[in-house]
Amino acid sequence: MRTPDPAPDLAGIADRLAAVPGVVAVVLGGSRARGTHRPDSDIDLGLYYRGDLDVGELRTLAAKLTGQDTEVTEPGGWGPWVDGGGWLTVDGWRVDWIYRDLDRVRRIWDDCQAGRYEIGFQVGHPLGFYSHAYAGEVALCQVLADPGGELAAVREETKHYPPALREALIGGLWECDFALTTARYGAAGRDPAYAAATLFRAIGVACHALHAADETWLINEKGMIASADRLPSAPDGFGDRARALLAAVGETPEQIGHTIDAATHLITDVRTACGT
Numbered sequence: 186m187r188t189p190d191p192a193p194d195l196a197g198i199a200d201r202l203a204a205v206p207g208v209v210a211v212v213l214g215g216s217r218a219r220g221t222h223r224p225d226s227d228i229d230l231g232l233y234y235r236g237d238l239d240v241g242e243l244r245t246l247a248a249k250l251t252g253q254d255t256e257v258t259e260p261g262g263w264g265p266w267v268d269g270g271g272w273l274t275v276d277g278w279r280v281d282w283i284y285r286d287l288d289r290v291r292r293i294w295d296d297c298q299a300g301r302y303e304i305g306f307q308v309g310h311p312l313g314f315y316s317h318a319y320a321g322e323v324a325l326c327q328v329l330a331d332p333g334g335e336l337a338a339v340r341e342e343t344k345h346y347p348p349a350l351r352e353a354l355i356g357g358l359w360e361c362d363f364a365l366t367t368a369r370y371g372a373a374g375r376d377p378a379y380a381a382a383t384l385f386r387a388i389g390v391a392c393h394a395l396h397a398a399d400e401t402w403l404i405n406e407k408g409m410i411a412s413a414d415r416l417p418s419a420p421d422g423f424g425d426r427a428r429a430l431l432a433a434v435g436e437t438p439e440q441i442g443h444t445i446d447a448a449t450h451l452i453t454d455v456r457t458a459c460g461t
Contacts, residue, residue: 192228193250193275199230199329201246202282207238209287210336212326219325221408227279231326232270233287233336234260243271243282250275260284266307266314285319287335293319294339300349312389312406317350321402346400354397355459361387361452365445372441380441381434384448388427391455395419398459420454427451 199211215229216222232243240259247255250273257271270282296302297320307314323336324343331337364387371380389406392413396403399416403409414424430448435441 193278193280195228195230196329198250198275198280202230202232202243203330203332205239205242205246207234207236209233209235209333210331211329212323212331212336213329214283214322214326215281218327227281229281229283230329231283231285231322233285233290235287238284247271247273247282250280257282258284260286264307266305266316267309285322287339290319290323291339293317294323294343297350298347300347300353302350302353310405312386312409314405315393315403317354317402318404321404324402325404343402346397346402351397351400355394355461357390358394358452358456358459358461360390361455364390365449365452368445368448369442372435372438372445375436375438375441377434377436377441380445381431384430384434384444387448387452388431391427391452394459395423395455418458420451420458423451423455 195213202208202211210233212218212231212233213229214231216226217228232238238260240257244255244257247257255271255273258269260269262269268284268286270284273280273282293316297317303316304313305316320343323340326340328337328340364383368380368383368387371377371383389409392409393403395413395416395418398418401412401416403412410424410427413419413427420426426447430444430451433444435444
């Protein structure tokens with residue numbers, strides 16, 4: 186697909202969004218903020234809000250920007266963690282508005298500093314939504330509009346990865362051992378689907394631990410293996426080994442068992458890399 190040109194005036198859009206009652210700050214997020222985007226990647230705009238958000242005004246602005254009626258959800262319309270927003274097409278570009286409750290983000294950041302995190306169910310996040318992603322999003326974003334300077338202040342804090350969160354996520358590697366133990370039930374029962382699910386879980390937890398060991402934010406499952414593979418602490422061949430496990434779990438008990446054995450060796454190497 187040909188990438189449209191030129192890009193929308195994001196600063197102008199952000200200023201208009203920041204004028205909507207309830208909006209505190211607007212940021213560029215996702216792969217474009219991190220510089221890892223493709224030419225056809227969506228443009229993610231994070232709308233940090235407090236209290237009552239004037240969704241009607243957001244819908245009016247969306248219609249002006251797109252030239253047509255565009256669905257913009259109420260807060261919570263996309264689930265408990267992704268929250269809500271809208272999918273717009275502006276000048277041929279896909280522009281996503283994604284809500285974040287700023288007070289909730291601050292509470293999550295307090296949890297991170299205390300070494301607490303939770304994993305919530307969220308459609309579109311097969312590993313689960315890790316709560317510390319909220320803090321990571323702030324750390325990795327580009328602030329476009331922040332009239333009161335509130336988000337910039339939180340962003341400055343999140344530049345320093347909390348030592349307590351690091352220890353908590355590395356400590357979470359116990360779940361890998363449990364997952365691989367239960368995966369063997371899948372092998373014995375000729376159940377590759379169950380084995381594959383537990384292997385994915387183990388590798389995902391390992392990716393979070395490796396990122397924590399290097400004090401690097403990981404905000405979702407997309408590209409987590411490749412990202413972990415680039416970390417200084419990653420075991421040799423982590424990416425290739427993890428991808429090989431997930432690409433060929435096997436069908437027979439023997440094949441699945443061989444895959445689980447290889448996964449066990451990989452997790453052992455991850456533990457060593459994380460200092461446990």
